[in-house]
Amino acid sequence: MQTSDIHAFFADEDTLDREDYLFFTYVFETDGDPREAAASLACEQSTAQWKRPCVDEDFRPAHAAKVVDLQVIDESRSSVFAPDFSGKSRYTRARVRIAHPHRNFGARIPNLLTVAMGEGAFFCHGVTSIKLLDIEFPESYLFLFQGPQFGTRGIREMLGVWDRPLFFGVVKPNVGLDPQSFAGIAREAWEGGLDAAKDDEMLADTDYSPFEERMRLTGAARRDAEAATGEKKIFIANVTDEVDRMMELHDIAVRHGVNAVMVNAMATGLSAVRALRKRASVPVVAHFDCIAPMSRHPHFGVSTTVLTKLQRLCGCDAIIMPGFGARMMTSDDEVIANSAECGSAFGNITASLPVPGGSDWAGSLAAMYEKLRTLDFAMVPGRGVFGHPMGPRAGARSLRLAWEAIVRRIEFTEFAADYPELRAAMETFGAPAARAETTGPMPAMGYTGVPILFQRN
Amino acid sequence: MQTSDIHAFFADEDTLDREDYLFFTYVFETDGDPREAAASLACEQSTAQWKRPCVDEDFRPAHAAKVVDLQVIDESRSSVFAPDFSGKSRYTRARVRIAHPHRNFGARIPNLLTVAMGEGAFFCHGVTSIKLLDIEFPESYLFLFQGPQFGTRGIREMLGVWDRPLFFGVVKPNVGLDPQSFAGIAREAWEGGLDAAKDDEMLADTDYSPFEERMRLTGAARRDAEAATGEKKIFIANVTDEVDRMMELHDIAVRHGVNAVMVNAMATGLSAVRALRKRASVPVVAHFDCIAPMSRHPHFGVSTTVLTKLQRLCGCDAIIMPGFGARMMTSDDEVIANSAECGSAFGNITASLPVPGGSDWAGSLAAMYEKLRTLDFAMVPGRGVFGHPMGPRAGARSLRLAWEAIVRRIEFTEFAADYPELRAAMETFGAPAARAETTGPMPAMGYTGVPILFQRN
Numbered sequence: 074m075q076t077s078d079i080h081a082f083f084a085d086e087d088t089l090d091r092e093d094y095l096f097f098t099y100v101f102e103t104d105g106d107p108r109e110a111a112a113s114l115a116c117e118q119s120t121a122q123w124k125r126p127c128v129d130e131d132f133r134p135a136h137a138a139k140v141v142d143l144q145v146i147d148e149s150r151s152s153v154f155a156p157d158f159s160g161k162s163r164y165t166r167a168r169v170r171i172a173h174p175h176r177n178f179g180a181r182i183p184n185l186l187t188v189a190m191g192e193g194a195f196f197c198h199g200v201t202s203i204k205l206l207d208i209e210f211p212e213s214y215l216f217l218f219q220g221p222q223f224g225t226r227g228i229r230e231m232l233g234v235w236d237r238p239l240f241f242g243v244v245k246p247n248v249g250l251d252p253q254s255f256a257g258i259a260r261e262a263w264e265g266g267l268d269a270a271k272d273d274e275m276l277a278d279t280d281y282s283p284f285e286e287r288m289r290l291t292g293a294a295r296r297d298a299e300a301a302t303g304e305k306k307i308f309i310a311n312v313t314d315e316v317d318r319m320m321e322l323h324d325i326a327v328r329h330g331v332n333a334v335m336v337n338a339m340a341t342g343l344s345a346v347r348a349l350r351k352r353a354s355v356p357v358v359a360h361f362d363c364i365a366p367m368s369r370h371p372h373f374g375v376s377t378t379v380l381t382k383l384q385r386l387c388g389c390d391a392i393i394m395p396g397f398g399a400r401m402m403t404s405d406d407e408v409i410a411n412s413a414e415c416g417s418a419f420g421n422i423t424a425s426l427p428v429p430g431g432s433d434w435a436g437s438l439a440a441m442y443e444k445l446r447t448l449d450f451a452m453v454p455g456r457g458v459f460g461h462p463m464g465p466r467a468g469a470r471s472l473r474l475a476w477e478a479i480v481r482r483i484e485f486t487e488f489a490a491d492y493p494e495l496r497a498a499m500e501t502f503g504a505p506a507a508r509a510e511t512t513g514p515m516p517a518m519g520y521t522g523v524p525i526l527f528q529r530n
Numbered sequence: 531m532q533t534s535d536i537h538a539f540f541a542d543e544d545t546l547d548r549e550d551y552l553f554f555t556y557v558f559e560t561d562g563d564p565r566e567a568a569a570s571l572a573c574e575q576s577t578a579q580w581k582r583p584c585v586d587e588d589f590r591p592a593h594a595a596k597v598v599d600l601q602v603i604d605e606s607r608s609s610v611f612a613p614d615f616s617g618k619s620r621y622t623r624a625r626v627r628i629a630h631p632h633r634n635f636g637a638r639i640p641n642l643l644t645v646a647m648g649e650g651a652f653f654c655h656g657v658t659s660i661k662l663l664d665i666e667f668p669e670s671y672l673f674l675f676q677g678p679q680f681g682t683r684g685i686r687e688m689l690g691v692w693d694r695p696l697f698f699g700v701v702k703p704n705v706g707l708d709p710q711s712f713a714g715i716a717r718e719a720w721e722g723g724l725d726a727a728k729d730d731e732m733l734a735d736t737d738y739s740p741f742e743e744r745m746r747l748t749g750a751a752r753r754d755a756e757a758a759t760g761e762k763k764i765f766i767a768n769v770t771d772e773v774d775r776m777m778e779l780h781d782i783a784v785r786h787g788v789n790a791v792m793v794n795a796m797a798t799g800l801s802a803v804r805a806l807r808k809r810a811s812v813p814v815v816a817h818f819d820c821i822a823p824m825s826r827h828p829h830f831g832v833s834t835t836v837l838t839k840l841q842r843l844c845g846c847d848a849i850i851m852p853g854f855g856a857r858m859m860t861s862d863d864e865v866i867a868n869s870a871e872c873g874s875a876f877g878n879i880t881a882s883l884p885v886p887g888g889s890d891w892a893g894s895l896a897a898m899y900e901k902l903r904t905l906d907f908a909m910v911p912g913r914g915v916f917g918h919p920m921g922p923r924a925g926a927r928s929l930r931l932a933w934e935a936i937v938r939r940i941e942f943t944e945f946a947a948d949y950p951e952l953r954a955a956m957e958t959f960g961a962p963a964a965r966a967e968t969t970g971p972m973p974a975m976g977y978t979g980v981p982i983l984f985q986r987n
Binding site: 118119120121122123124125126127132135136153154176177178179181182183184186187188190191192193195196197198201205245246247248249250254258273274275277278279280281313314315316317318337340341342343344345347348351360361362363365366367369370371373374375395399400401402455456459460461462463464465 | 575576577578579580581582583584589592593610611633634635636638639640641643644645647648649650652653654655658662702703704705706707711715730731732734735736737738770771772773774775794797798799800801802804805808817818819820822823824826827828830831832852856857858859888912913916917918919920921
């Protein structure tokens with residue numbers, strides 16, 4: 074790239090009409106000049122060739138992506154991938170903000186992904202490693218998406234629960250149960266106090282558990298549990314399947330009284346999620362399968378922030394994400410940031426319900442609540458409810474008791490002395506998770522009226 | 531996990547009916563005992579909880595994944611992710627082969643991805659890093675997929691070209707051209723000798739280049755080029771869009787005489803590709819966008835082998851993949867292996883045409899041919915044709931001339947002395963790529979009859 078060409082891929086952000094651009098933030102590593110590498114990044118993801126040979130034209134003013142900020146972070150003798158891709162011994166790490174004119178691709182998820190994390194970004198001369206950290210969207214672009222149909226508020230309205238976190242649970246054993254047994258233990262958990270029972274992410278429409286029969290029996294069990302408890306209940310059916318079958322599964326589920334569907338968003342593709350949201354008459358819940366392979370490396374791939382935003386944009390009413398605890402290999406800060414992202418200001422797009430998942434049980438609720446510092450989340454234990462030694466009814470009750478302890482400001486272990494469901498849980502799952510160090514006031518308790526807690530956007 | 535439980539997740543492969551299982555190969559790193567970590571991997575991706583509390587049952591015999599081979603590779607004091615996820619200073623790297631009963635999920639791409647690269651694999655206690663290297667499929671499972679409708683043989687039949695590699699080209703400038711100009715330069719390239727002109731992976735249905743108009747004009751240009759040259763020509767239209775719009779774009783394209791479609795497979799999702807293949811009446815060409823973020827790290831993520839296999843399984847007739855050259859950050863061995871994978875034995879599934887892409891031009895053909903050691907590939911230059919200083923017609927002709935030099939066993943630089951198209955290309959693109967060190971006989975030249983070269987499966 075010539076020096077004059079490099080210059081053409083830089084711009085002063087204040088001179089741009091921000092409504093015309095998406096803003097991509099990357100951290101990248103280069104074995105060359107960071108300014109040249111940043112220009113190449115903008116070039117390769119937009120007007121890789123900006124004129125025909127022998128024709129006097131220049132597509133850059135209208136179509137080129139432009140570097141609007143470039144900050145060198147540090148220099149190092151080691152590379153994420155060295156020595157495989159470069160013989161050089163000095164690498165510069167930099168953070169770049171690129172304004173990309175969305176007229177190049179429009180309000181289309183696959184085309185947006187192609188531009189932001191496709192060949193241009195990941196096969197760019199001089200860029201030895203790269204991670205997409207963030208995408209910012211102008212309001213007029215967001216307006217072209219539906220976003221969640223229900224979101225946090227809608228799910229709370231369905232349940233009539235406003236004053237506490239929500240309690241989801243993954244029916245276990247996750248594979249192998251026949252539909253009758255499945256519906257039976259889901260009902261037990263609902264009756265014990267669970268708000269929403271859900272299919273495991275691995276559960277499909279199989280011979281040993283035909284989807285329609287599972288829907289028929291579990292849909293009926295849900296209504297029976299509502300009658301028995303006087304509480305509203307949700308069943309989240311996993312409709313993850315081929316994209317042309319997924320819609321049909323949604324329809325079957327709804328026909329049998331199922332009132333939410335789950336989709337393994339990256340496994341089906343985000344565009345299929347957007348299509349499902351258009352079709353859906355019930356909340357769409359996303360599960361985080363297949364995100365980790367592209368997001369876990371700190372300096373390479375795509376951040377979970379981007380993927381959380383995209384799931385919300387595509388209309389996920391609730392987003393199950395890697396939560397707290399060692400197994401989830403996700404820092405507390407990342408869990409907290411992704412949970413907050415579900416409710417951040419996002420144009421016309423409703424807040425999604427964050428559902429940090431891990432190996433949770435009653436004893437992890439207080440720490441989760443204190444770290445997230447909001448009531449607007451759901452926890453989603455599996456074994457914590459359905460592997461409870463006294464059974465799913467007691468497992469579900471243990472969650473509600475754990476919340477009662479928090480409201481009454483009684484330590485879990487002390488409170489447990491009076492409740493066998495909590496004592497048995499501790500015997501199986503160990504000591505309660507370490508409480509967060511709280512440094513500010515917690516959200517109001519005993520909230521029963523106007524949903525002020527859900528007005529974050 | 532108890533010692534007796536670990537044992538339940540191991541099996542002797544010879545005792546299994548191989549038709550009932552998919553075989554996943556992973557390389558993983560653990561900060562604990564490799565045998566226990568391998569058992570956890572099998573457990574977490576299948577029967578994470580194999581019985582209800584207080585019920586005498588065991589779902590493992592029918593539903594558990596089983597470790598059938600485990601090989602320790604080495605030990606190290608450093609980890610892919612340390613010190614972030616583990617305070618331990620000793621890590622064991624191991625290779626594991628897991629037999630997973632496909633009755634758990636069936637012949638469904640999203641559900642298969644969930645199992646092989648979802649929560650179970652990437653959030654497994656004791657597994658500090660993991661890469662999915664391979665998936666092997668039994669024939670009875672492959673039989674549930676259509677695979678490519680045309681494949682290498684079908685594309686060759688369309689073109690009537692049997693005795694050389696195929697010449698694809700990406701129309702450039704990639705974004706910004708109006709449909710009339712686009713069709714004009716595509717026609718020039720076809721007339722110069724290109725077999726297939728294609729949309730850039732970033733080209734969408736936009737205001738500046740409405741899809742239907744581009745199809746109408748370029749479809750007509752394709753037929754004009756056929757009439758002018760007496761050769762068959764292909765136009766590959768990028769139908770990458772939201773999954774519910776992609777099918778419509780296919781229909782519009784075909785209606786206007788377009789005879790192939792391209793999809794950015796991971797950007798739309800593999801399941802959408804499978805759905806497109808069901809609908810398509812023309813070859814489906816896959817582009818590799820969004821693969822690198824999950825595949826590039828040598829010890830983490832998902833291998834390109836797996837993704838090549840899956841694209842073939844989903845019915846991609848041609849697979850554009852990262853090719854040779856520094857910009858593509860892919861080893862020659864990996865390019866060669868993925869190209870070979872397109873034609874390897876795969877049950878009833880037809881061979882796909884491998885299309886290694888990079889910054890190719892006439893001068894990289896000989897090296898590509900010698901490295902791949904087959905005629906069954908296409909090259910796909912962009913600027914090498916459409917950025918040729920004498921224009922696309924000369925750019926396309928430079929490819930055919932480069933092939934003529936190979937057939938006549940004349941060095942490129944020597945041959946170039948007689949052809950301005952080659953001399954000008956060298957002035958712009960530099961010296962020809964270094965030839966491979968050939969160690970065996972090359973495929974027969976001047977092949978004109980029975981397609982023996984396409985009988986690899």
